[in-house]
Amino acid sequence: xxxxxxxxxxxxxxxxxxxxxxxxxxxxxxxxxxxxxxxxxxxxxxxxxxxxxxxxxxxxxxxxxx
Numbered sequence: 018x019x020x021x022x023x024x025x026x027x028x029x030x031x032x033x034x035x036x037x038x039x040x041x042x043x044x045x046x047x048x049x050x051x052x053x054x055x056x057x058x059x060x061x062x063x064x065x066x067x068x069x070x071x072x073x074x075x076x077x078x079x080x081x082x083x
Contacts, residue, residue: 042048
């Protein structure tokens with residue numbers, strides 16, 4: 018088996034495992050609630066950090082050249 022075939026097989030395996038996990042999570046209400054709570058926590062942590070980083074970058078780039 019060459020490298021390209023191995024990568025394709027690994028990608029197929031990862032996609033099928035991800036789909037199986039998604040199926041289990043979305044068909045079980047307790048797991049679905051846990052996933053939704055985790056998604057809200059992730060979204061609540063990353064979006065403000067991203068916005069602050071972009072504001073800081075815009076502030077630095079808008080400063081007049083010394």
